[in-house]
Amino acid sequence: MPSERQKLIRNFSIIAHIDHGKSTLADRIIENTGLLEKRQMHDQMLDNMDLERERGITIKAQAVRMKYKARDGKIYTLNLIDTPGHVDFNYEVSRSLAACDGAVLVVDAAQGIEAQTLANVYLAIDSNLEILPVINKIDLPSAQPDLVKQEIEEVIGLDASYAPCISAKNNINIDDAIEKIVAYLPPPSGDEDAPLKALIFDSKYDPYKGVIVHICVREGRVKVGDDILMMNTGKNFTVTELGFFRPGEFAPCDELLAGDVGYLAASIKNVRDTAVGDTVTHIERKTDKPLPGYKKAQQMVFCGIYPTDGGKYPDLRDALEKLQMNDAALSFEPETSMALGFGFRCGFLGLLHYEIVQERLEREFLLDIISTAPSVIYKIETITGDKISLDNPTNMPDPSHIERMEEPIVKAAIMTPKEYVGNIMELCQERRGTYINMDYIDANRVNMHYLMPLNEIIYDFFDALKSKTRGYASLDYELNGYEESELVKLDIMLNGEVVDALSFIVHKDKAYARGRRMAEKLKDSIPRQNFEIPVQACVGGKIIARETIKAFRKDVLAKCYGGDITRKKKLLEKQKEGKKRMKQFGSVEVPQEAFMSVLKLDE
Amino acid sequence: MTEKVPSVYLHIPFCASKCYYCDFNSYVNKEHLIEEYFNALKSEINKGAEFLAEYGSHDTGTELETIYVGGGTPTSVPPRFISSVVSLVTDRYKMTSDPEITIECNPGTVNDNKIKEYKSCGINRISIGLQSSSDRILKSIGRNHTYEDFLRTFDLFTKNGFENINVDIIEGLPGQSLKDFSDTVNAVINTGAKHVSVYSLSISEGSKFYRDSDSIMKSLPDDEDERMMYHYARKALISSGLHHYEISNFAIPGFESMHNLFCWKGERYLGFGAGAHSFIGNRRSANMSEPEEYIRRVENSESTDYFPASETLELLSDSDLENEFFLLRFRLIDGISKTDFRNKFGKSLDTYIEKLDKLISEGYLVENDDRLIMTLRGLDYANNIFAEFV
Numbered sequence: 001m002p003s004e005r006q007k008l009i010r011n012f013s014i015i016a017h018i019d020h021g022k023s024t025l026a027d028r029i030i031e032n033t034g035l036l037e038k039r040q041m042h043d044q045m046l047d048n049m050d051l052e053r054e055r056g057i058t059i060k061a062q063a064v065r066m067k068y069k070a071r072d073g074k075i076y077t078l079n080l081i082d083t084p085g086h087v088d089f090n091y092e093v094s095r096s097l098a099a100c101d102g103a104v105l106v107v108d109a110a111q112g113i114e115a116q117t118l119a120n121v122y123l124a125i126d127s128n129l130e131i132l133p134v135i136n137k138i139d140l141p142s143a144q145p146d147l148v149k150q151e152i153e154e155v156i157g158l159d160a161s162y163a164p165c166i167s168a169k170n171n172i173n174i175d176d177a178i179e180k181i182v183a184y185l186p187p188p189s190g191d192e193d194a195p196l197k198a199l200i201f202d203s204k205y206d207p208y209k210g211v212i213v214h215i216c217v218r219e220g221r222v223k224v225g226d227d228i229l230m231m232n233t234g235k236n237f238t239v240t241e242l243g244f245f246r247p248g249e250f251a252p253c254d255e256l257l258a259g260d261v262g263y264l265a266a267s268i269k270n271v272r273d274t275a276v277g278d279t280v281t282h283i284e285r286k287t288d289k290p291l292p293g294y295k296k297a298q299q300m301v302f303c304g305i306y307p308t309d310g311g312k313y314p315d316l317r318d319a320l321e322k323l324q325m326n327d328a329a330l331s332f333e334p335e336t337s338m339a340l341g342f343g344f345r346c347g348f349l350g351l352l353h354y355e356i357v358q359e360r361l362e363r364e365f366l367l368d369i370i371s372t373a374p375s376v377i378y379k380i381e382t383i384t385g386d387k388i389s390l391d392n393p394t395n396m397p398d399p400s401h402i403e404r405m406e407e408p409i410v411k412a413a414i415m416t417p418k419e420y421v422g423n424i425m426e427l428c429q430e431r432r433g434t435y436i437n438m439d440y441i442d443a444n445r446v447n448m449h450y451l452m453p454l455n456e457i458i459y460d461f462f463d464a465l466k467s468k469t470r471g472y473a474s475l476d477y478e479l480n481g482y483e484e485s486e487l488v489k490l491d492i493m494l495n496g497e498v499v500d501a502l503s504f505i506v507h508k509d510k511a512y513a514r515g516r517r518m519a520e521k522l523k524d525s526i527p528r529q530n531f532e533i534p535v536q537a538c539v540g541g542k543i544i545a546r547e548t549i550k551a552f553r554k555d556v557l558a559k560c561y562g563g564d565i566t567r568k569k570k571l572l573e574k575q576k577e578g579k580k581r582m583k584q585f586g587s588v589e590v591p592q593e594a595f596m597s598v599l600k601l602d603e
Numbered sequence: 604m605t606e607k608v609p610s611v612y613l614h615i616p617f618c619a620s621k622c623y624y625c626d627f628n629s630y631v632n633k634e635h636l637i638e639e640y641f642n643a644l645k646s647e648i649n650k651g652a653e654f655l656a657e658y659g660s661h662d663t664g665t666e667l668e669t670i671y672v673g674g675g676t677p678t679s680v681p682p683r684f685i686s687s688v689v690s691l692v693t694d695r696y697k698m699t700s701d702p703e704i705t706i707e708c709n710p711g712t713v714n715d716n717k718i719k720e721y722k723s724c725g726i727n728r729i730s731i732g733l734q735s736s737s738d739r740i741l742k743s744i745g746r747n748h749t750y751e752d753f754l755r756t757f758d759l760f761t762k763n764g765f766e767n768i769n770v771d772i773i774e775g776l777p778g779q780s781l782k783d784f785s786d787t788v789n790a791v792i793n794t795g796a797k798h799v800s801v802y803s804l805s806i807s808e809g810s811k812f813y814r815d816s817d818s819i820m821k822s823l824p825d826d827e828d829e830r831m832m833y834h835y836a837r838k839a840l841i842s843s844g845l846h847h848y849e850i851s852n853f854a855i856p857g858f859e860s861m862h863n864l865f866c867w868k869g870e871r872y873l874g875f876g877a878g879a880h881s882f883i884g885n886r887r888s889a890n891m892s893e894p895e896e897y898i899r900r901v902e903n904s905e906s907t908d909y910f911p912a913s914e915t916l917e918l919l920s921d922s923d924l925e926n927e928f929f930l931l932r933f934r935l936i937d938g939i940s941k942t943d944f945r946n947k948f949g950k951s952l953d954t955y956i957e958k959l960d961k962l963i964s965e966g967y968l969v970e971n972d973d974r975l976i977m978t979l980r981g982l983d984y985a986n987n988i989f990a991e992f993v
Contacts, residue, residue, distance in 0.1 A: 565927065566880070566887065566917060572986065572993040 002189040006259040010185050011079045011216065013096050015124060016106035017114035017474060021136040025106055025168040025177070026082050032174045033066040033078065063202075063214060063261060065244040065251075070182045078181065079261040081201070094123050098277075099201040099216035099261060102130040102185030104177070105158075109135045109143035109165070112151050113441060115415040115474035121156055132184045133163040134177055139170055147442070155441050188259035195287040196220035196228070198256075198280040203271055205325035209241060211268035212250075215280060218291060221257045222280070228266065231290040232278040237266035271325045298479065299331055299347030300408070301354050301458050302391040304372040304501060305361070306343030312367060313342045319365035320344060323357060330357055335392065339501045340370060345392060351458050370595050372501040376454045379406040379482055393503040396489045399540055406482040408454040411436075414465065415447050416473035423468040424448060431456035432507060451480060455505065490515050492522065493536040494590070501595070508539075516545040523547040525594040608655065608883065609668040610865050611692055613644065614876030615677040615685075616894055619712070623745035624773070626809035628878035628892050629675040636894050640877075641684045643901035645691055647875045647912065652695035654909035655873075667696045669703045669862035672726070678712040686724035693725055703728055703861045711752035718763045728860075729760050730769040730800075736790040737783045740776055745811065750790070757794050767858055769798035774832035776804055777812075777822040784832045785839070792843045797858035801836045802851050803829060830983055850934050850985055867931045869924070869947075881910065885924065888913040921948070926992040929955070933988050938968075938976030958991045
């Protein structure tokens with residue numbers, strides 16, 4: 001039973017499909033509870049990273065605490081834990097949800113339910129959360145709130161009759177939404193006098209305070225000065241600071257009780273000592289059982305990341321370590337490449353996660369990096385019976401030593417307007433998908449289910465899907481196990497030498513087409529050099545495609561008289577500058593873009 | 604000031620139309636400015652003369668050896684303007700006894716009277732822009748003349764006693780076949796021109812081709828063909844007695860462009876007119892490009908301001924000057940002389956030995972006693988050589 005204090009607390013998340021207005025609603029709630037003046041807000045308060053704001057997505061979970069005086073006259077504490085809105089970050093979503101008692105489900109009044117709406121709802125249901133549907137963007141001309149409500153009831157099975165109809169963007173009915181959060185979402189419960197049991201749902205590194213652990217206290221209480229134990233890692237610490245979250249800042253306090261969401265600092269040096277999902281308890285008065293925690297982040301995509309300038313290897317390591325402190329889902333370990341020198345094998349949740357890490361390395365740490373073709377983890381059994389997990393194509397054993405190979409298969413749900421069903425079937429078939437079934441969500445939209453090899457999805461599937469459905473289809477997927485498959489390693493040779501960084505593993509039926517496209521693409525993206533360069537794609541030593549990069553154009557042997565000298569010098573400088581971003585392979589210079597371009601082959 | 608100033612350049616920015624490859628400082632529909640422009644030009648020429656008198660008086664080397672009237676299309680303006688500025692230079696400056704005075708000309712822009720006026724003011728060298736002998740190509744690159752126009756113009760100059768005539772042609776144009784180009788080369792050889800410039804097309808920012816580059820790039824001859832054109836021209840011109848003396852330039856011995864040779868050898872020059880550059884001592888300055896702005900600046904200048912229209916000024920360090928020495932001299936087919944370098948900069952070439960050795964090992968340069976010269980391969984990749992020196 002919740003205590004009187006707990007009855008005035010609501011811990012909740014907002015979940016939604018990308019672009020349905022989750023972050024905007026979060027901002028409005030912060031604003032309408034009077035935490036910040038409107039003029040103090042910049043758009044999307046909780047999306048702190050430039051990258052998040054630019055891409056319009058939330059990458060990191062963020063938490064904030066607000067006070068709200070409800071119509072019943074009582075003052076409530078609202079803890080909002082923002083969640084990422086992309087399929088790659090399901091892990092983060094489930095982390096956030098574990099710290100909550102309820103969830104606000106935002107659905108776009110014009111778009112209705114999408115693939116990630118469902119995925120997020122299921123996560124929330126798995127976490128036993130109460131769900132409050134909210135219909136957003138009701139001011140759009142194409143809004144059909146009644147239809148969307150009906151859809152929510154039919155597809156998800158939630159009662160949507162009391163769902164507030166709002167416009168987060170234009171501040172319509174936000175108060176109603178907040179009232180309903182208070183009225184419909186349950187308060188936390190948990191004995192305040194029981195032994196301490198707090199869930200770590202996130203952590204951040206702060207250069208002054210050490211690791212800042214985000215916790216949700218389930219039972220008991222914790223005070224500054226307490227000696228605590230991380231039950232999973234077995235590490236001990238003394239609490240130096242406790243507090244609540246305010247937008248962009250920490251508000252220290254003396255004590256956190258069951259039902260509170262906040263942070264603790266305890267001079268923790270290493271993020272690894274505070275595994276997200278771990279349970280915090282007191283050393284002296286341990287709780288008998290840790291909280292269940294949740295599924296560990298599962299890295300599905302791997303690639304090598306290398307500095308273009310070999311001397312920057314230590315800088316890259318520092319940068320990855322710093323990123324990992326705020327992004328527990330990122331993994332990395334040193335590796336070497338014949339072509340690229342020293343770098344790291346990095347693991348990501350998905351392709352978007354991979355792109356974001358890459359962009360952050362370049363922007364926040366000003367590193368020029370090259371990454372290899374992304375790969376998934378293959379399982380190999382050799383003829384001698386050894387079992388190998390392979391995340392780097394370079395290490396694939398000689399085919400004559402391989403008894404069998406398995407690749408990861410995902411269960412993909414694609415939600416689309418029905419006119420694109422044909423296009424999607426074509427695409428999925430081409431990507432070796434196996435059709436499972438298809439259900440109609442309403443008269444116009446269907447949810448299609450496929451089993452697909454993950455290596456087909458990381459290979460530009462999302463872009464292809466968007467372009468074949470004019471951006472209307474949405475995708476969600478989850479790992480469904482491994483299946484035996486006939487896979488081969490495709491190598492790319494430049495000027496007769498294998499560039500290990502460009503090798504990847506592909507189904508044997510796809511090798512020819514993929515090899516040819518890659519050779520073509522490389523031919524277009526590697527600038528002409530002083531000599532002719534053959535670009536070859538080969539499988540098991542057999543050349544399956546060949547292109548030639550012709551020697552480059554003499555270019556600007558135009559006039560060079562009096563006034564032209566300055567201009568001529570500028571042109572030559574530009575030409576030299578362009579060369580700096582290239583990586584030397586034997587005698588061939590390959591620009592960074594060439595690596596990226598082969599990862600994105602439009603069909 | 605110790606070095607000589609052998610050259611003056613006059614810029615005439617007016618054109619009847621803008622060619623599609625052109626990114627030069629030239630303008631159409633500004634004919635109404637001609638009168639004012641030439642007044643400003645005269646004022647600038649006078650100031651230049653005063654400057655030389657003030658700072659070059661103790662130097663016997665300040666006699667002018669060349670004047671170059673370029674554009675734009677200098678022959679598109681009434682000839683009296685041209686003769687007035689050329690005469691002003693020859694009057695106000697100390698001239699050698701036999702200066703080279705060049706004017707650039709577009710086919711179809713001259714008649715007998717114009718040519719006589721040019722002759723009377725001392726102009727003795729003509730540079731005609733033919734670009735191609737194919738009317739189809741001329742049209743497609745925005746030239747508003749035909750091959751026939753060129754032949755008539757060439758004849759007109761010859762009949763008026765002009766012997767020193769250059770013809771410009773371009774290879775690597777969109778839609779140009781090997782045959783189109785070899786026809787052009789042969790046509791030029793048949794005229795008996797004493798000097799031929801063969802430029803390879805560059806798509807420069809500011810040109811129509813640059814703006815249309817998405818479609819233009821597709822119609823360019825491929826690199827192999829483009830190089831074949833260049834080497835075809837080289838062989839054909841050499842075998843008709845022209846001597847290859849600079850990457851893009853060929854001449855009957857004795858008819859090399861003195862003006863341009865001075866430039867490639869790093870000599871100083873004064874440039875007058877919109878966008879013109881001057882190079883004096885270690886200062887390279889450029890005038891305002893817009894004719895209106897140029898005129899305004901000259902009109903409002905103080906009498907002691909010798910470079911009233913200058914917009915940018917670049918001060919060259921010793922190492923800049925050395926690098927430019929390589930950048931420019933390597934364009935010349937007889938390359939650079941170690942002795943010249945030592946005489947000019949008072950030190951040996953050894954400081955650059957690493958770069959030069961690299962270029963030699965890449966097959967771009969070859970060493971021949973005192974000289975370093977471009978190989979045939981170097982001609983094709985000249986930018987790689989130059990890029991070492993920026």
